[in-house]
Amino acid sequence: MRNLAHKPERAGSPDNPETFDAAKLANAATAALRAYDPGHDLPALRARFGAQIAELGSNENPLGPSPFALDAMRAALPESFRYPDPRGASLKAALARHLGVAEDRIALGNGSHELLILLAQCFADPAHSVVFSQYGFAVFPIATAVAGAQPIRVPALPREHASAPFGHDLDAIAAAIRADTRLVYLANPNNPTGTWFGDIELERFVARVPENVLVVVDEAYCEYVDVAGLTSALRLAHRHPNLIVTRTFSKAYALAGLRIGYLLAHPSVVAVLERLRESFNVNNVALAGAEAALTDHGHLDRAREFNTGERTWLADALAKRGYACLPSQTNFLLVDLGRDAAELERHLFERGVIVRPMGGYGLAQTLRISVGSRAENQRLLDALP
Numbered sequence: 405m406r407n408l409a410h411k412p413e414r415a416g417s418p419d420n421p422e423t424f425d426a427a428k429l430a431n432a433a434t435a436a437l438r439a440y441d442p443g444h445d446l447p448a449l450r451a452r453f454g455a456q457i458a459e460l461g462s463n464e465n466p467l468g469p470s471p472f473a474l475d476a477m478r479a480a481l482p483e484s485f486r487y488p489d490p491r492g493a494s495l496k497a498a499l500a501r502h503l504g505v506a507e508d509r510i511a512l513g514n515g516s517h518e519l520l521i522l523l524a525q526c527f528a529d530p531a532h533s534v535v536f537s538q539y540g541f542a543v544f545p546i547a548t549a550v551a552g553a554q555p556i557r558v559p560a561l562p563r564e565h566a567s568a569p570f571g572h573d574l575d576a577i578a579a580a581i582r583a584d585t586r587l588v589y590l591a592n593p594n595n596p597t598g599t600w601f602g603d604i605e606l607e608r609f610v611a612r613v614p615e616n617v618l619v620v621v622d623e624a625y626c627e628y629v630d631v632a633g634l635t636s637a638l639r640l641a642h643r644h645p646n647l648i649v650t651r652t653f654s655k656a657y658a659l660a661g662l663r664i665g666y667l668l669a670h671p672s673v674v675a676v677l678e679r680l681r682e683s684f685n686v687n688n689v690a691l692a693g694a695e696a697a698l699t700d701h702g703h704l705d706r707a708r709e710f711n712t713g714e715r716t717w718l719a720d721a722l723a724k725r726g727y728a729c730l731p732s733q734t735n736f737l738l739v740d741l742g743r744d745a746a747e748l749e750r751h752l753f754e755r756g757v758i759v760r761p762m763g764g765y766g767l768a769q770t771l772r773i774s775v776g777s778r779a780e781n782q783r784l785l786d787a788l789p
């Protein structure tokens with residue numbers, strides 16, 4: 405063995421921990437990325453503010469999970485010494501019944517985030533381009549970068565747009581598709597704008613997309629939708645095998661901490677994803693919790709009704725105070741201040757009200773505020789200057 409202790413040091417050598425920097429060794433895709441910014445150290449803030457904190461930064465469901473899910477998770481815990489079912493067969497069967505789709509059209513993920521990344525890893529190369537909207541969900545550019553593919557970021561609709569300010573411009577997105585495009589990512593409704601497009605607009609869009617371009621529609625908030633004319637991209641799937649729908653248990657089902665989501669796609673898409681999917685990507689407690697949550701229709705209905713009522717109430721109260729919100733079909737509001745939002749964000753933060761600044765999206769004049777419990781929302785209103 406070499407005697408490392410007596411080797412002369414060289415700058416930048418791995419033998420010198422002072423100058424060693426693995427960032428220089430990161431592959432091209434990773435070199436272009438930054439680590440996730442959680443906004444704030446929430447565990448530290450909980451310790452500081454206790455129950456006085458209003459956590460309105462992560463679009464979590466303030467009603468919490470279904471008691472059916474909690475019971476199923478407790479029952480699953482003693483089995484955690486075993487590996488989970490790598491196929492997630494029982495949950496897939498339940499989802500298939502729930503949605504009226506065949507089981508071989510379902511893939512399960514460690515959150516839908518994992519599936520969005522996996523799609524790019526399995527289908528896009530550096531020779532391909534990937535198309536998404538300017539203010540589309542933050543994971544879309546990351547997935548593109550992971551695959552080393554070329555991002556095509558399509559300008560959003562203008563702030564003045566009547567129904568979808570800052571929303572997806574489907575005409576421009578269709579026009580941006582090139583011969584080398586392999587994937588299009590859409591979010592409907594979208595995070596962080598809260599905006600949406602209707603079934604008919606999507607139908608018209610998909611009809612314009614060649615079959616060798618996969619269209620991914622991220623429906624993380626679909627259970628909250630209460631507007632006419634928007635159901636799900638799923639209703640077009642039988643006619644368009646290149647259409648992929650992603651869903652999650654993190655939002656309306658209130659299981660964000662479990663990390664479980666799913667996608668619905670042509671069986672051949674699912675089969676390709678299965679080649680790269682980590683065999684045990686969804687843990688046994690999450691599988692059990694999600695399956696039980698699906699059976700609790702009342703709980704989901706209450707979440708939807710509470711969200712619609714509370715979102716309307718909060719948007720009205722904010723408007724009365726001079727804070728304009730974009731239209732939303734989600735469980736959050738994008739507040740547009742018309743001036744830099746950093747000062748207001750800090751003001752709220754100092755009063756234990758956590759909201760999400762949007763500078764990272766290029767929307768520095770806005771704040772994303774989740775619809776919390778009535779007590780949390782009231783705390784927000786009380787903390788406003």
Ligand SMILES: *Cc1c(COP(=O)(O)O)cnc(C)c1O
Binds near residue numbers: 516651
């Ligand atoms: C929250 C969210 C998700 C869900 O991510 P998970 O990994 O399933 O928790 C997906 N897409 C959008 C647009 C979201 O806002």
